[in-house]
Amino acid sequence: MVTLDELVAAAARPVRTGPTAFPHAVVDSREVGPGDLFVALRGEHTDGHRFVGDALRRGAGGALVREVPPSVPAGGTVVQAADPLRTLWAVADRRRQRSPLRMVAVTGSVGKTTTKEWIAFLLATTFVTFRTAGNRNTEIGLPLDLLELTGKEGAGVAELAMRGPGEIRMLASLVRPQVGVITNIGESHIGRLGSREAIAHAKAELFESLPPDGVAVVPGNEPFAPLLLASAACDAWTVGEGEDDTVRARDVVRGPEGQEFTLEHAGERARARLRAGGSHHLVNALLAVAAARAVGVPLARAAEALEGLEAAPGRGRLVRDEGIWLLDDSYNASPTSLRAALEVLGQVGGGRARRTLVFLGEMRELGARSRPMHRESGRMVAQAGVDLLVAVGGEDAQALLEGAREGGLQPDRLLAVADAEEAARVALTHVREGDRVLVKGARAVGMERVVEVLAQWQPQAPGAEAAGR
Secondary structure (H helix, E strand, O other), rough: EHHHHHHHHOOOEEEEEOOOOOOOOHHHHHHHHOEEEEEEEEEOOEEEHHHHHHHHOOOOEEEEEEEOOOOOOOOOOOEEOHHHHHHHHHHHHHHHHHOOOOOEEEOOOOHHHHHHHHHHHHHHOOEEEEEOOOOOOOOHHEEEEEEEOOOOOOEEEEEEEOOOOOHHHHHHHHHOOOOEOOOOOOOOOOOHHHOOOHHHHHHHHHHHHOOOOOOEEEEEOOOOOOHOOOOOOOOOEEEEEOOOOEEEEEEEEEEEEEEEEEEEOOOOEEEEEOOOHHHHHHHHHHHHHHHHHOOOOOOHHHHHHHHHOOOOOOOOOOEOOOOOOOEOOOHHHHOHHHHHHHHHHHOOOOOOOOOOOEEEEOOOOOOOHHHHHHHHHHHHHHHOOOEEEEEOHHHHHHHHHHHHHOOOOHHEEEEOOHHHHHHHHHHHHHHHOOOOOEEEHHHOOOHHHHHHHOOOOOOOOOOOOOOOO
């Protein structure tokens, strides 16, 4: 709920008055619901002011604008501000200051959305819980979500994006977290920042923003953990399987569809089960437990709730295990997340899989190091014992194939295709019963199309000649 009084207090000026309260604030006219406030923002590719009329015709109760369009449909409130986004921030900031909840903020190169969702799940076992929606983790999405705060929440979790230095600090100033979680330092955005160390310094802004009574949480085996934790002027916790980790897993029994372990923290122990394979998902779960514990969730309750978690679509989820085993990791890709996905793939099928196939799209935002990092990723795939690599894209896809050849994969086990649609057609002709298949790639490549096709895969009719032998 956003009110006209809140907008006026943030230096906005009513030009035309109608409704004085709006259920939600939105920046996309196609998402307008009855009575909502449409916020007209200027972006890189379009100007929201072009859609004010459309938003009001769709039922918006009002519009927050910089300039009043020449023709506006009757019936809605129109509020003018010198900078609508700054006004949005001011209202969201006041709302956050009035909310007594303990907030967790999550960032990292890989796994931050999964970890954020899992933290929210654990917090909800004990508190009325706020969480940011999907991956709305930017200077626009975060204030929109914070405007949903009601004051009844006892805990919350927000995901913070990072494109360059200063951004995490800026977002943290709005979110005001008491607990900070950094999932890892990988290669995402290395094209912009130049090195993993520079990425670590940018991510460390989260820990710098925590209050003295806060808690900073990071995996104990993260190579940049000392650098990150040195930025925190509060309690510092690590998670993992090490003896010195604050929240740790012991006696881990792993499988492709889950893992069981003993959860330990502050002298307490509880047996837990996670319905997601891979050591990276175990780390995400431990980060979620640590955040929940820092806010006040009992260990036994957190351990019991872990069984209700699972990998989100596109993020290392086993989407079918009949006929073929299909591991969907199509949401995004980096060398770090590829390594984790190959680990899980090696467990899928429990030794019964006939062949291992990888459909791998190009990775993005790797900058000048993109080609060598793709080549190294190709070697990684070859060393994982893959039977067929289908590389999707242009020059970087060729680098994947070069690396795979260097790693020992024979030319007849390598295919290059231009895009995800072609990869989907190749999947239909090459995947056979008993195969285990990994689908992965940068979001922009659209590898979910391959997943959609293989999710409906059916074995060939008896006697049909299988392709790709």
